[in-house]
Amino acid sequence: MNDTIHCNTTDLQKYLHFIYAVTYTVILVPGLIGNVLALWVFYAYVKETKKAVIFMINLAIADLAQVLSLPLRIYYYLNHSWPFGEFLCMFCFYLKYVNMYASIFFLACISVRRCMFIIYPLRFSATKRRFDLYLSVGGWFIVCVSCLPFPLLRQRDSNTLPMNTCFSELPLVPLSPAAGITMMSLAELMGFLVPLALVLTCSWKTAACLREKNCVLQDSGEKHKAFKMVLSCALVFLICFAPYHITFPFDFLAKSNKVGNCTFHRAILKGHPITLCLASLNCCLDPIMYYFTTDEFKRRLSRQDIPESFQLHRKFSCTNGEEEKPL
Template identity: 30%
Template sequence: MFNSTTESKSTTYAFIFGTVIAVGFPLNAVALWILLRRHSLRSPSAVFMINLAVSDLLLAISLPGRVYFYATGTWPLGNFACNFVTMLFRNNIRSSSIFITFISVDRLLAVVYPLRSRHVRTASNAGKAAGVVWLIVLLINIPESMTLLADLTAFNNSVCFEFRDLRITITPVNYFQPVLILTLLAVNIVSTLMVSLTLRRRVSVSAKVENKVSVMLIFAMNLAMFTIFFLPISLVILFKHFRKAITPLLCLASINCCLDPLLYYFSFDGFWKKKEEGEHSVFQTYK
């Protein structure tokens, strides 16, 4: 399928996706094991991070197909398999962005409204919210899958992930992801500003937070995730003239799953310790 002018690019794409698998899968598998075994489902942060790790693992599982496609230039599994793998990738961007925002909002409530938010910040509520997220993400897949299958079938060629070659049909559902990412980015920006101002102005609250650098680093990482990994790929699909950048931006977006484990580490001072031993994490005071 690939000619000589695109072969080098395809090799690069295969290498990037392969590297993401090699790094992201074991990191998130270990992180998930630690979160489940040593932090359990006892806090909203742990619940959201467990779901985030699951989302990243699903992304890593979807990437071998992309590696094979760009390494060989062929896709032997048909349009339905291509559709399924594509939805896994898209679901990672959406679910990850939502869970990262939940983590930011949870940190916001813990710092700015520590007493009033206690009845809201529970593992039970976090579990219900996570369930709703997965349900919404799966429901969005239904019209998207139908549209993508129609495009793949109409092209009458197994192009699979080379979406720049497709006559992509833009439907109202295509605006869901850009609107979602922009909205969540705004929420993260507001959360970052509110926490930063609270830590600077309220001496009593600032004194209770053991490591303010780690607190703000979490928010900085969340903003970086959105602006670098989620936003570009979410917007480019809407602009016909920039569709040649889709594959490079997909490669960039996939890297997010390799960096999420850093979020787990900085969110829990005692990440490597058992729950009872690491009770004094950055925000445990507000539980």
């Protein structure tokens, strides 16, 4: 790892720009519509919904934040130029990783909460909802701080790169092997392996509880819906985030010029962006998960219920306004 090599990768730029532009264009509209609808449903009916709705709201916020940055990314990959300034470049780059690790965090939280609900349904109360809120705030803080190295480890060298270069095409800051291995290990362990273990454990425990005839939650419909939610979280986890974290250490070594074979070096630089595109698909898969695993989401988006929903919302607003006037 002490010997560095330099492979010719200039021809990879068109390939990377093409797959990124296509992927982000495909997920932009469905991701935007799906997450806006999710926030509307969960916010308007937060008192009616239950179980893991607070975590779903935060997951939708994380997905929507990334979707809103996609037009700038699409512009860059189509025009091969970034005219929006260095700060916005680094912020969009940073936002991508904040979305990914916030999604991982909240998917794990949803799985744990649903698993606890099906095993210990009587323990879910307003106190638990407040705890979910505090946990969400703490999760956002940890994720935002932990993702700072992604933009901070990028450097702009005006001698070798044009000023309109952005995102992952910026070279990495040189790191010692010990520092690089430590950072990769922490990112893999805390950012992926621990949440993955939680999600898979919750899936196994939920399935085991459903097989028991003396399970506390006797409503078979509720049990089935809870299992679908936990299983959906696991599938999104494995489809979107597992491939990225498998190739992430190799990509880090390749971009640090620590890979001694140019063929393997090029294969990594071609394969890792595909896994990054898969990670971006969670913006579209999460709303699909809400629809098929959450009765409130499906019911509120039905044709018959949408007009009633607006009338109910206006009625509550007027009622609250009349009650607050004397105060």
